[in-house]
Amino acid sequence: MNLNEPAAKIRTTYREALRMALREALQRDDRVFLMGEDVGRYGGSYAVSKGLLEEFGEERIRDTPLSESAFVGAGIGAALGGMRPIVEIMTVNFSLLALDQIVNNAATLRHMSGGQLSVPLVIRMATGGGRQLAAQHSHSLEGWYAHIPGLRVLAPATLEDARGMLWTALQDPDPVIIFEHAMLYNLEGNLAADAGAVEIDHAAVRRAGDDVTLITYGGSLGKALQAAEQLADAGIGAEVIDLRTLRPLDSNAILASVKKTHRAVVIDEGWKSVGLSAEVSARIMEGAFYDLDAPVLRVCSREVPIPYAKHMEEAALPQVPAIVQAAREVLHRA
Amino acid sequence: MSLPQDISIALLHQMLRIRAFEEKCAELYSAGKIRGFLHLYIGEEAVAAGIMPALTLEDAVVATYREHGHALARGLSAQSVMAEMFGKQEGCSSGRGGSMHLFDVTQRFYGGNAIVGGGLPIAVGLALADKMQKRNRVTVCFFGEGAVAEGEFHECMNLAQLWKLPVLFLCENNLYAMGTALSRSESDTDLVTKAASYNMAAATVDGMDVEAVYRAAQEAVGAIKHLGIPYFLELRTYRFRAHSMFDPELYRPKAEVEQWKRHCPITTFEQRMRDAGLLDDAQLVALKADVAHEIAQAVAFADAGTWEPAEQLERDVYTRQVSGA
Numbered sequence: 001m002n003l004n005e006p007a008a009k010i011r012t013t014y015r016e017a018l019r020m021a022l023r024e025a026l027q028r029d030d031r032v033f034l035m036g037e038d039v040g041r042y043g044g045s046y047a048v049s050k051g052l053l054e055e056f057g058e059e060r061i062r063d064t065p066l067s068e069s070a071f072v073g074a075g076i077g078a079a080l081g082g083m084r085p086i087v088e089i090m091t092v093n094f095s096l097l098a099l100d101q102i103v104n105n106a107a108t109l110r111h112m113s114g115g116q117l118s119v120p121l122v123i124r125m126a127t128g129g130g131r132q133l134a135a136q137h138s139h140s141l142e143g144w145y146a147h148i149p150g151l152r153v154l155a156p157a158t159l160e161d162a163r164g165m166l167w168t169a170l171q172d173p174d175p176v177i178i179f180e181h182a183m184l185y186n187l188e189g190n191l192a193a194d195a196g197a198v199e200i201d202h203a204a205v206r207r208a209g210d211d212v213t214l215i216t217y218g219g220s221l222g223k224a225l226q227a228a229e230q231l232a233d234a235g236i237g238a239e240v241i242d243l244r245t246l247r248p249l250d251s252n253a254i255l256a257s258v259k260k261t262h263r264a265v266v267i268d269e270g271w272k273s274v275g276l277s278a279e280v281s282a283r284i285m286e287g288a289f290y291d292l293d294a295p296v297l298r299v300c301s302r303e304v305p306i307p308y309a310k311h312m313e314e315a316a317l318p319q320v321p322a323i324v325q326a327a328r329e330v331l332h333r334a
Numbered sequence: 335m336s337l338p339q340d341i342s343i344a345l346l347h348q349m350l351r352i353r354a355f356e357e358k359c360a361e362l363y364s365a366g367k368i369r370g371f372l373h374l375y376i377g378e379e380a381v382a383a384g385i386m387p388a389l390t391l392e393d394a395v396v397a398t399y400r401e402h403g404h405a406l407a408r409g410l411s412a413q414s415v416m417a418e419m420f421g422k423q424e425g426c427s428s429g430r431g432g433s434m435h436l437f438d439v440t441q442r443f444y445g446g447n448a449i450v451g452g453g454l455p456i457a458v459g460l461a462l463a464d465k466m467q468k469r470n471r472v473t474v475c476f477f478g479e480g481a482v483a484e485g486e487f488h489e490c491m492n493l494a495q496l497w498k499l500p501v502l503f504l505c506e507n508n509l510y511a512m513g514t515a516l517s518r519s520e521s522d523t524d525l526v527t528k529a530a531s532y533n534m535a536a537a538t539v540d541g542m543d544v545e546a547v548y549r550a551a552q553e554a555v556g557a558i559k560h561l562g563i564p565y566f567l568e569l570r571t572y573r574f575r576a577h578s579m580f581d582p583e584l585y586r587p588k589a590e591v592e593q594w595k596r597h598c599p600i601t602t603f604e605q606r607m608r609d610a611g612l613l614d615d616a617q618l619v620a621l622k623a624d625v626a627h628e629i630a631q632a633v634a635f636a637d638a639g640t641w642e643p644a645e646q647l648e649r650d651v652y653t654r655q656v657s658g659a
Binding site for chain 1: 394423425426427428429430431435437438439444445447449452454455456457458459460461462463464466467473485486489490492493496649650651652653654656
């Protein structure tokens with residue numbers, strides 16, 4: 001093997017990268033199992049776990065009844081009992097039926113027990129809009145979970161993170177929630193053939209630039225990168241930060257970039273009010289106020305339940321022109 | 335009365351311990367040593383005392399927020415439980431949990447849970463872990479009859495039976511969900527039929543009779559361990575005290591409380607032991623003295639306990655800390 005040769009790449013999708021991660025976890029650790037609605041026979045509502053039932057059997061690929069609270073709580077109990085469960089919830093909207101277990105148990109047991117217990121549970125769920133599924137399948141509630149001490153919240157936005165975050169999350173002794181934006185499942189690209197686990201503590205600079213920082217995560221990363229491309233055509237260098245981990249937030253990465261560019265736009269598919277974008281903006285104000293040359297702007301979902309009609313849904317979600325516009329505004333070049 | 339003397343004495347001793355502990359807690363609450371919510375188990379002692387002997391240390395317990403009795407009967411020391419009540423770092427949850435959140439991982443005691451029904455999914459999961467790891471263990475899960483109205487109860491009964499998980503569901507039916515009588519909250523007050531609707535083995539037990547509870551627990555745990563099935567027991571009991579220290583008890587007649595007190599699990603069992611020649615005055619005096627000594631020591635231990643430095647506040651939120659976050 002020639003070490004100077006670039007690593008071999010494979011053509012794959014976000015969905016397949018997630019499945020590779022699941023398969024690797026199931027192969028490497030026999031404490032790992034997957035449970036959720038339709039993860040087995042059906043192959044996963046987004047086909048992420050397709051084929052895994054045949055490969056690993058019903059003990060480890062468990063179809064559950066439609067009982068979000070019971071099977072998420074069972075994941076907590078199984079984690080306490082020495083297993084490494086991966087619980088899939090179809091969408092973040094359905095996860096509200098399990099909020100009691102996630103917020104009152106998973107997030108608190110370590111603290112309430114005075115440090116005796118850890119809950120090494122991974123919960124995966126789809127999030128976000130864009131598929132005309134209306135207001136009970138399209139919301140972005142990552143910020144709700146990121147509000148809760150005791151939870152770790154991840155948002156893989158790239159093939160590498162889809163492939164690599166799961167294993168690292170499974171090694172974490174505390175509950176980790178992984179948000180998979182539903183519009184990313186078909187994302188295609190090249191992935192190193194030997195891609196594996198990635199660290200989950202830091203944000204990543206996805207594009208370097210000196211003029212303005214675009215801070216985003218998950219399904220909005222692609223839009224931010226497109227906006228950066230358009231800005232580059234106009235001679236504006238946008239730096240794009242992918243938060244990757246929504247709790248704990250990598251404040252250092254955010255502040256380092258803003259101190260360089262002096263301008264920031266936060267792009268979040270969640271709503272503005274009391275959301276993640278508000279948190280990021282506040283941290284910039286607290287940590288880099290005197291480095292700012294303009295107020296921080298936000299491009300978020302409009303304050304409505306996500307509607308069905310295509311043109312209305314598009315109007316509700318953050319879009320590239322709005323990001324470009326916001327970047328120009330903070331540069332006073334609107 | 336057909337239990338051997340040593341077992342009978344042990345059951346009586348356990349009930350006396352719990353009663354004395356709870357009475358002391360009420361006193362210390364009035365004295366301001368214990369704060370927050372305090373839910374006393376007085377009247378229900380036969381349930382915890384009768385269930386726990388059926389378990390080994392390998393088995394797991396998930397309890398409610400009225401769980402001092404469960405904790406003591408499981409084997410947590412009165413000292414560590416009392417220190418927890420005081421909020422001291424020597425407490426079984428380092429003072430972070432309080433009365434409603436007693437934990438001891440060495441006893442596989444997975445907590446008082448203060449969300450009604452919230453412990454059931456955890457119990458199901460603990461049992462799932464045992465089954466998947468081929469360990470022949472039981473997880474017992476206490477909850478009140480109020481939990482039967484929760485969706486989590488039904489989800490968990492279904493899942494446990496569907497997956498044949500070794501859970502012993504223990505419904506402590508004390509007739510009142512805080513102040514709401516069972517008949518005012520359930521369209522069908524027969525709780526065993528609810529278990530039966532999930533095809534789960536189920537029985538009703540006189541929860542004021544420690545011997546009946548003891549036997550039912552032995553049978554249920556035996557069935558779970560031999561057949562690998564879940565089991566449901568309804569334990570008909572009654573709390574003699576208010577729901578919590580803030581409860582003026584406007585929802586139940588005093589005569590009803592007095593009526594139930596005549597079925598006190600401790601005095602009735604004492605009498606039956608005497609009638610069977612298993613207990614005399616000297617033995618009872620010795621048991622009570624032993625209990626009084628233990629509780630006094632627990633209070634002294636809690637009093638002498640220390641406050642965790644507030645600088646440690648953010649400890650034990652995460653096992654793995656991320657710097658700079």
